[in-house]
Amino acid sequence: MGKRVGIEVSIAAAEAVGLCDTDVVAAYPITPQTHVVEHLSEMVANGHLDAEFVPVESEHSAMSVCCGSAAAGARTFTATASQGLALMAEIVFIAASMRLPMVMFLSNRALSAPLSIWNDHSDTMMVRDAGWIHVFCENGQEVYDAVFHAFRVAEDPKVSLPVMLNVDGFTLTHVIEPIEFWTKEMAAKYLPRFKPLNRLHPDKVVSMGAFGMPEIYLEQKMAHDHVLIQSKDVILKAWEELGQLTGRHYKPVETYKVEGAETLIFAMGSICETASMAVDHMREQGKKVGLVKLRLWRPLPMDDIRKVLAPAKDVVVLDRSMSLGAANAPVTSELRAVMYHEPQRPKIHCMIAGLGGRDVTPDDVSNMVDMALSESTYGYHLYGVRG
Amino acid sequence: MTKPMDQINWQEVEPGGVITEPGNASCYHTGTWRSEKPVYLEEKCIRCWRCYIMCPDAAISPDYENNRMVWNYDYCKGCGICSYECPVDAIEIVEEGE
Numbered sequence: 001m002g003k004r005v006g007i008e009v010s011i012a013a014a015e016a017v018g019l020c021d022t023d024v025v026a027a028y029p030i031t032p033q034t035h036v037v038e039h040l041s042e043m044v045a046n047g048h049l050d051a052e053f054v055p056v057e058s059e060h061s062a063m064s065v066c067c068g069s070a071a072a073g074a075r076t077f078t079a080t081a082s083q084g085l086a087l088m089a090e091i092v093f094i095a096a097s098m099r100l101p102m103v104m105f106l107s108n109r110a111l112s113a114p115l116s117i118w119n120d121h122s123d124t125m126m127v128r129d130a131g132w133i134h135v136f137c138e139n140g141q142e143v144y145d146a147v148f149h150a151f152r153v154a155e156d157p158k159v160s161l162p163v164m165l166n167v168d169g170f171t172l173t174h175v176i177e178p179i180e181f182w183t184k185e186m187a188a189k190y191l192p193r194f195k196p197l198n199r200l201h202p203d204k205v206v207s208m209g210a211f212g213m214p215e216i217y218l219e220q221k222m223a224h225d226h227v228l229i230q231s232k233d234v235i236l237k238a239w240e241e242l243g244q245l246t247g248r249h250y251k252p253v254e255t256y257k258v259e260g261a262e263t264l265i266f267a268m269g270s271i272c273e274t275a276s277m278a279v280d281h282m283r284e285q286g287k288k289v290g291l292v293k294l295r296l297w298r299p300l301p302m303d304d305i306r307k308v309l310a311p312a313k314d315v316v317v318l319d320r321s322m323s324l325g326a327a328n329a330p331v332t333s334e335l336r337a338v339m340y341h342e343p344q345r346p347k348i349h350c351m352i353a354g355l356g357g358r359d360v361t362p363d364d365v366s367n368m369v370d371m372a373l374s375e376s377t378y379g380y381h382l383y384g385v386r387g
Numbered sequence: 388m389t390k391p392m393d394q395i396n397w398q399e400v401e402p403g404g405v406i407t408e409p410g411n412a413s414c415y416h417t418g419t420w421r422s423e424k425p426v427y428l429e430e431k432c433i434r435c436w437r438c439y440i441m442c443p444d445a446a447i448s449p450d451y452e453n454n455r456m457v458w459n460y461d462y463c464k465g466c467g468i469c470s471y472e473c474p475v476d477a478i479e480i481v482e483e484g485e
Contacts, residue, residue, distance in 0.1 A: 099403030160402060198405045207406035215393040220404050222397035 001246070002181035009140040009172050012179045013079075013105055013165075014039035016147035018049045019187040023074035026054040026065035028084060032117050034107045034173045036079040059084040063091035070100035070162075071208050073199035075151065077102065081169055082109035082116075082123045089127055095162045096131035097224055098209060099197065101154035102162045103147065104132075108269065108320075109169035110356040118357020119169040121269070121320035124297075125330045131224050133163040133231060134297040136268040140177030143167050145248060148182065148190055152238045155194045159231040166297070168270040170357065182246070190245055229299045252296035253304040257283060261290030263369060264309065264346070266335065267318040268294045271353070271360060275318065278365035289369060294331070302338050309339060312346040316372040318365070319352045319380070328380045349373075350380035358384060413462075417444070421465035424483050429455055431477035438469035438478060 007015075014036045017025070025044070027037035043049040052069075056062045062078050069076040080088060085106060095102060108124055110116035124134060133153060137143045143165065150163040167173055182190075198206050212220055232252070243249040256276050258264060265275050272293040282289040292308055292315075294301075309315055319329035327333065332350035339345040349372035354360040360383075368383050375381075390399075401407060438456060439447045446463035447456055470478040 097403065098405075197402050198407070205409045207409060208403065210404055210406050212404055213392060216395065216400065216404075219395060219397040219400045223400045223402070226397070227402070 002183045002186070004178055004180045006176055006178050007140075008035060008174065008176050009143050009167070009179070010035035010107075010174065011039050012140060012144045012177075012181075013147055013167070014043065015181070016144050017077050017103075017105075018043050019182055019184060020075065020077075020148060020151050020191055021187075022049070022051050022077045024052045024054065024065070024069035024076045025078065026056055026062045026069065026076075027078050027080065028056055028059045028062050032081040032084055032107070032109055032169075034079060034081065034105075034169075036105050036107075036173075040077075059087040060091060063088040063095060066102045067091060067095050067098065067100050070095070070102045070196070071098070071200050073194065073196045073201070075155070075194050076100075077105070079105035079107070081107035082111055085123045086111060086126065089130075092127050092132070093130045094209070097220070099160045099224070099227070100162060101160050101194070101196070103150040103154055104162065104164045105147075106164050106166050107169040107173045108166050114356075116356045117169070119171050119270075120355045120357065121166070121330075122322070122355075124164065124166050125321045125323070127164075128298065128330065131161070131228055132298060133159075133161055133228070133235070134166060135163065136166045136295055136297055137172065138270055138272045138293065138295075140172065140175070140179050141248065142250070143172060144179050144181070145242060145246060145250070148187060149235075149238050149242055149250075152191050153231065153235050155196075156234045156238075157195065157197055159227065159234050160197050161228060161231060166269060171270045180246070186245055190241065232296070232299050232301065235296065250295060251304075252294070252301035253308055254293045254295060255308060256291040256293070258290030258292065258308065260288055262288040262313045263373065264290050264292050264312045264315045265318060265365065265369065266292045266294065266309075266315050266331070268297060268331065269320065271318055271320065274360055274362055275365045277362040278369070281362060282366055282369065287369075300334060300338070305335065305338050306342060309335065309346055310342060310344050314373060315346045315348045316369050317348060317350050318354075318360075318368065319350060320354055322352055322355065322382075332380065347378065349375065349378065351383050352380055353383040355382070416461045418446075418459075418461045418463050421460075421463060422483050423465040423467060423480050424460070425458065425463065425465065425467065425469050426479045426481055427456060427458060428477045428479060431475050432456065433475055433477070435474065437472050437474065441468050441472045443468060
């Protein structure tokens, strides 16, 4: 086991990318970028990492370079946030549909306007249907471990898909946490050499990114959806081996004090730590409240969600983004869809919280649970909005 | 191509739509799009090869043995560039079916 150090989460993630012996890093190193690529550029410049660092002219180009790099068979990494992801979006869809494995560190931040650099999940929800694997992290150690897992899953020949690591902007990216590092040997043991399904090489010529006529587009989409859903097996196996290696065990859906709980709080990302404090407090008051944390957002672990939610009376979803003009917010929408046909299903309440970096405290979470349980209609609440 | 495109099931498609058989675009006859057709007037042709150079596909090629140009109508979309570029009006555009 490696040493335990106090370090900024972004820098730790960059160190993990370095331990993965990444070949190509392409990024647009300007706001709203984090320290991830800044530190990686230093590592490359100082000779600590033998990689190509491509400082491109825009995020659109960053994602394009990543596609070319993955197509050539190189281990590929990029990092971005909010508006940067928005500019990448066109190529984000292409990367997944072309089955090009790469890892993106996404510092989750709000989208303009008004211009905001603060944390919520608007950016990732914009590309939730792109066909990437989306993993959410709760703390710095999880982010660090998730980098190795992401490369392992993305490059598995049974998967060959890009993986997006969702890391809450500021609340995770810019904080210093104690993180247990991996050794070089651990990384080498866990992460085999990248052997792409197909690659651009003169020895075996292939064409990538070809036109798809109406006769074949549908079949390609079906194949993509199937492989994304099937990737869960590889994801689970990679987490299992990571657990054996580090002693830290990850699951697609994790729970905290759900035994005998009538009300479940459902959340993703760093807000789970806040919510767990609220659960402790509410349990002390004798309230039967538990917490469900979703780590794997795509592919959505539908069976696990059904199993964990079915016994509850009420589920309070802490959504971190809005779907303007829609019935509710993205996470709630999925849960309501997953549970609708179940014979026994809880009431699912939608609480949109912490948009654009608005602080959410444990007391806020308790308040949201109280509000949800007293409501009689089931639309959504924008918690904390004045007026 | 091993199978016509409209008979491939989703389980059989290449991951990411990769084309493993280079140049298989030739299996697709774009000439079916044509509504107007270039007609070669051999007696007027000065064999400058401008049509061959300018064709955006590869539908025109020189026949060296017979010293003339030949058209491959499987890939000629009838864009008319050859006719427009011809310096001696040796390529006439006619309505398809005439």
